Amino acid sequence: MLVGAVLWTTMVAAPPADAAPPPAPSVVPTSSLADRYVPVTPARLMDTRTIGVTVDHQDEAGGPLGAGTVHELTVVDRGGVPATGVAAVALQLTSTGATQRTWITAYPHGETLPGTSNLNPEPFQVRSNLVIVPVGADGKVDLRNALGSVHLIVDVQGWIPTSDAFTPVVPTRLLDTRSTVALTAGATVDVEIGGVAGVPALGVGAVVI
Structure with a gap:
């Protein structure tokens, strides 16, 4: 798992990393979508x-x-x-x-x-x-x-x-299970991101991994 950038938003949490679609957000970000990504x-x-x-x-x-x-x-x-x-x-x-x-x-x-x-x-x-x-x-x-x-x-x-909505950081490896134990079927692992590798501990809506 690599972290390479920080997306700044207001009161928006990153969706869970599972197979089910994430629920619709209940809070509208103060920054517009165009401030964050232009397809x-x-x-x-x-x-x-x-x-x-x-x-x-x-x-x-x-x-x-x-x-x-x-x-x-x-x-x-x-x-x-x-x-x-x-x-x-x-x-x-x-x-x-x-x-x-x-x-x-x-x-x-x-x-x-x-x-x-x-x-x-x-x-x-x-x-x-x-x-x-x-x-x-x-x-x-x-x-x-x-x-x-x-x-x-x-x-x-x-x-x-x-813009202030995106802050690049030096790409840093946060997780590598090759030196420990591989994840089994259905297993989950918690990875600390806030306050690590240039990512602030507070005020972060999402990260690019």
Whole structure:
């Protein structure tokens, strides 16, 4: 479990992480939805495959990412995302053609590589994950492949405006059961988030995990 950002709202609790749909909120947030997330028509920003085509023909058919390779991806002023006022973007990351088990890390361009992963490619598998990534000061995000080589496809799904409603933090791992005991069927685990890893103890409506 990774925490990567904080969403600030008023008197709104995060829905329970179970299979049932959450009940309708009884309190209307004081900040509008547009202050927190703006969806866009999904648009392809990157496709490293030889058949890859992107919305504006940038970052297409560039070949797989090698071990330790970092691709600088411009995410503003593309695919419905404005050129300014963007705090973070919602990206669908998809991997294919991995030569070995590896991991992809997405993070703001110009910042230190965090010790976390956003996508875990496997050989002979197509894998995908939706991530929220803060945008660097130059409108870019970095995408790093750890091991082997892998093709990466990136589709933008939406963006978060620069406002007090969203506060990015350094991605931090809060839970990893590999070093302890795996969760059994039906088991639950409580994870402390408030007051941890840059998340304030009070005044937080939700976090991006």
